[in-house]
Amino acid sequence: MPMKPRILTGDTPTHTGLHLGHWVGSLENRVRLQDEYDCYFLIANMHAFTTLAESPDQIRANTIGIVKDWLSVGMDPDKSTFVLQTEIPAIAELTWYFAMLIPFNRVMNNPTIKNEIEAKNLGDTYSFGFPMYAVGQCADILAFRPELVPVGEDQEAHIEMCRAVAGKFNQMYCGVGNRVPPEDHVKSGGLFPVPRAKIGRVARLPGLDGVHKMSKSLGNAIFLNDPPKEVQKKINRITTGRQSPTEPGDVNNILMKFVDAFVPEARAAELKTRYASGDNLGDGHVKAELGEAINRLLEPMRKRRAELDGDAGDQLVLDVIRSGVKKANLVAEETLYLAKKAMKIEFGGRVLG
Numbered sequence: 488m489p490m491k492p493r494i495l496t497g498d499t500p501t502h503t504g505l506h507l508g509h510w511v512g513s514l515e516n517r518v519r520l521q522d523e524y525d526c527y528f529l530i531a532n533m534h535a536f537t538t539l540a541e542s543p544d545q546i547r548a549n550t551i552g553i554v555k556d557w558l559s560v561g562m563d564p565d566k567s568t569f570v571l572q573t574e575i576p577a578i579a580e581l582t583w584y585f586a587m588l589i590p591f592n593r594v595m596n597n598p599t600i601k602n603e604i605e606a607k608n609l610g611d612t613y614s615f616g617f618p619m620y621a622v623g624q625c626a627d628i629l630a631f632r633p634e635l636v637p638v639g640e641d642q643e644a645h646i647e648m649c650r651a652v653a654g655k656f657n658q659m660y661c662g663v664g665n666r667v668p669p670e671d672h673v674k675s676g677g678l679f680p681v682p683r684a685k686i687g688r689v690a691r692l693p694g695l696d697g698v699h700k701m702s703k704s705l706g707n708a709i710f711l712n713d714p715p716k717e718v719q720k721k722i723n724r725i726t727t728g729r730q731s732p733t734e735p736g737d738v739n740n741i742l743m744k745f746v747d748a749f750v751p752e753a754r755a756a757e758l759k760t761r762y763a764s765g766d767n768l769g770d771g772h773v774k775a776e777l778g779e780a781i782n783r784l785l786e787p788m789r790k791r792r793a794e795l796d797g798d799a800g801d802q803l804v805l806d807v808i809r810s811g812v813k814k815a816n817l818v819a820e821e822t823l824y825l826a827k828k829a830m831k832i833e834f835g836g837r838v839l840g
């Protein structure tokens with residue numbers, strides 16, 4: 488059987504509580520692609536220290552919480568490998584070498600990093616390690632030599648940087664010519680496939696305010712774990728400015744964007760036609776149908792998440808992490824060995840102690 492192509496993606500445990508924006512941006516793709524791809528899902532707990540270094544308890548609790556969230560949406564450790572970043576030493580080593588392949592200014596001008604500095608109000612107080620995480624993310628990805636990286640739109644700049652690092656490494660240490668297009672690097676002797684971002688079905692889900700993207704810190708999110716009534720209540724609070732069921736509505740307003748994202752396609756099309764022409768379709772009716780559709784999606788997730796509450800769930804998570812670490816290190820250590828060989832720093836097997 489031919490080997491399945493690989494995927495790597497992940498989350499940083501600076502919070503738990505995944506929301507609908509995460510679902511349409513990346514989680515949905517992860518669940519869907521698990522059969523066709525050899526998937527590696529990374530918990531970037533080392534990166535959590537770039538902003539939460541003083542809160543190790545919180546990082547640990549979030550780490551366990553993220554894995555529970557993953558299990559509850561259907562990411563399956565029997566099909567895929569869950570990777571705990573801090574247990575994969577090859578990632579830290581590759582980060583160091585990759586840091587030499589990226590101009591300092593490129594990291595500092597990375598728009599995702601810039602946005603975070605602004606959004607989190609880091610001013611000029613952030614640590615040296617904070618922007619370093621973007622280099623680390625290249626190593627997270629390339630340690631597994633994946634072809635695809637399913638992420639939300641906000642991560643695109645990081646994936647671009649990772650592509651630049653992969654290309655540079657292949658050219659500098661594997662003899663790949665400057666003119667070889669990225670998709671042919673491996674064929675031409677490169678160690679790293681130049682990975683592609685896979686953006687979700689809905690690139691940017693607005694939050695309930697209709698202005699910003701959905702985000703936990705902006706308080707405009709519907710969480711995967713919100714109880715059914717809470718979901719409906721949040722949806723009912725959406726405002727469109729439309730006055731009556733016979734007023735022609737804007738099918739690109741926030742409410743209809745949600746309909747597009749969560750109501751089954753054929754029915755969404757029907758609703759949109761009637762909404763646009765003011766065919767006796769009130770916002771209240773649309774909201775009720777939308778709430779039902781979202782609750783239908785979330786019900787099985789809430790149920791599985793509840794089953795994972797408590798110590799038994801924690802234990803299960805630890806087992807999943809332990810077996811994932813074993814599988815992940817086999818791949819990442821092989822990559823590190825090949826990278827060191829290409830860099831002429833492989834001097835025989837490493838013996839510690």
Ligand code: TRP
Nearest residue numbers: 495496497498499531624627628
């Ligand atoms: N930075 C990503 C986020 O905050 C998480 C992440 C870390 C990641 N390493 C990764 C995503 C590698 C994709 C690939 O969402």
